[in-house]
Amino acid sequence: MEIYKKGIIFVISAPSGTGKTTLCERLLKILPDLKMSISHTTRQPRPYEKNGVDYFFVDKKNFEKMIVNDEFIEWAEVYGNFYGTSKKVIFDLIKNGYDILLDIDTQGAKNIRKLYPDSVLIFILPPSLKELEKRLLLRNEDKDIIDKRLSKASQEISQYKFYDYVVINDSIERALNDLLCIIYAERLKTKRIEHNKIDEIFKK
Amino acid sequence: MEIYKKGIIFVISAPSGTGKTTLCERLLKILPDLKMSISHTTRQPRPYEKNGVDYFFVDKKNFEKMIVNDEFIEWAEVYGNFYGTSKKVIFDLIKNGYDILLDIDTQGAKNIRKLYPDSVLIFILPPSLKELEKRLLLRNEDKDIIDKRLSKASQEISQYKFYDYVVINDSIERALNDLLCIIYAERLKTKRIEHNKIDEIFKK
Numbered sequence: 001m002e003i004y005k006k007g008i009i010f011v012i013s014a015p016s017g018t019g020k021t022t023l024c025e026r027l028l029k030i031l032p033d034l035k036m037s038i039s040h041t042t043r044q045p046r047p048y049e050k051n052g053v054d055y056f057f058v059d060k061k062n063f064e065k066m067i068v069n070d071e072f073i074e075w076a077e078v079y080g081n082f083y084g085t086s087k088k089v090i091f092d093l094i095k096n097g098y099d100i101l102l103d104i105d106t107q108g109a110k111n112i113r114k115l116y117p118d119s120v121l122i123f124i125l126p127p128s129l130k131e132l133e134k135r136l137l138l139r140n141e142d143k144d145i146i147d148k149r150l151s152k153a154s155q156e157i158s159q160y161k162f163y164d165y166v167v168i169n170d171s172i173e174r175a176l177n178d179l180l181c182i183i184y185a186e187r188l189k190t191k192r193i194e195h196n197k198i199d200e201i202f203k204k
Numbered sequence: 205m206e207i208y209k210k211g212i213i214f215v216i217s218a219p220s221g222t223g224k225t226t227l228c229e230r231l232l233k234i235l236p237d238l239k240m241s242i243s244h245t246t247r248q249p250r251p252y253e254k255n256g257v258d259y260f261f262v263d264k265k266n267f268e269k270m271i272v273n274d275e276f277i278e279w280a281e282v283y284g285n286f287y288g289t290s291k292k293v294i295f296d297l298i299k300n301g302y303d304i305l306l307d308i309d310t311q312g313a314k315n316i317r318k319l320y321p322d323s324v325l326i327f328i329l330p331p332s333l334k335e336l337e338k339r340l341l342l343r344n345e346d347k348d349i350i351d352k353r354l355s356k357a358s359q360e361i362s363q364y365k366f367y368d369y370v371v372i373n374d375s376i377e378r379a380l381n382d383l384l385c386i387i388y389a390e391r392l393k394t395k396r397i398e399h400n401k402i403d404e405i406f407k408k
Contacts, residue, residue, distance in 0.1 A: 001331060001372045123394075127205060128405055157406055161399075165392045168205045168405070178392055185389035188369045188382055190327075195365075201332055201372070202361055 014124035015153030043081035074111035123163040127170040218328035219357030247285035278315035327367040
């Protein structure tokens, strides 16, 4: 019996290479009432990425227009590319009765928290920096990109204290289970209950 | 990898007949690092109950002595019997590295929350009052005891708003899963982390 109000915003942040994307994909497969909010970005699509699925790929001019029109809940510049979360994308998902999964960086997470104090902020950590470096090397990215990412990771990691939950991805199955528990538990919080549903239960 | 500080106090309250005892027993079997705090009581043991296992059964004189000596975190009189949670029992469990499960009423839960703001308060509800009455009838208790319990249940139910989580026991397996998720999720909260364990992870 579900008695909570849909529209919970779950924010997931993690240093690049932590396994966040895999974890989010697995979560979405398991939870049909959870939808990923698709971000807008000006960066070039990777070969396997699809517009409207992985991101909305837009050019810088259009992105800037959206900024001016106040169409983003949050946006940020990362490695020279822009990323933003569109208000319309979020509002449409809430209107359609979904909980929302947001994959954004620590800066964006702080903005979401300000606008939605009841959002749930989850930080995913790798089991060690060594392991993170290993995973980045497996992606065959340039040495200087890896160095940039490792340096950013160290900065970002200090931000975990700002989050509600910390999940360590030492095993995908275990981290996935942790995330599922966080989502299920948050849905059971008294502050999220539709109180008229409780009244229903106690009608004689 | 577990990085949280043990000693979390989980308080479970529920109207009598909600299935709380069964749920707590199942939880304890699954989670070896969770221990039930055994209460002191002046009520007569039921035939299947064992001293030191279900309760510490004490007479009224000894219970009153413990009150005077400030040995209880909380105590209450229910249907003419006294129930109390001994400080020593709790402290010993925390000292030995356990999380604690407390099965107490709404009055006791409020006292725990005052003393331990980081405790986790969970309220279990039956799927309906009708269902609760049915379950109480199955226990073969006296009609006037059932009426008393139903009347108390109605009063108690209004207290759910004071709790952190609400679990509806429409199915034991589902409610058990809800409780497990709450416990796992609480252990992942940033505020419960031993921060030096995070530092360990990020040593180069």
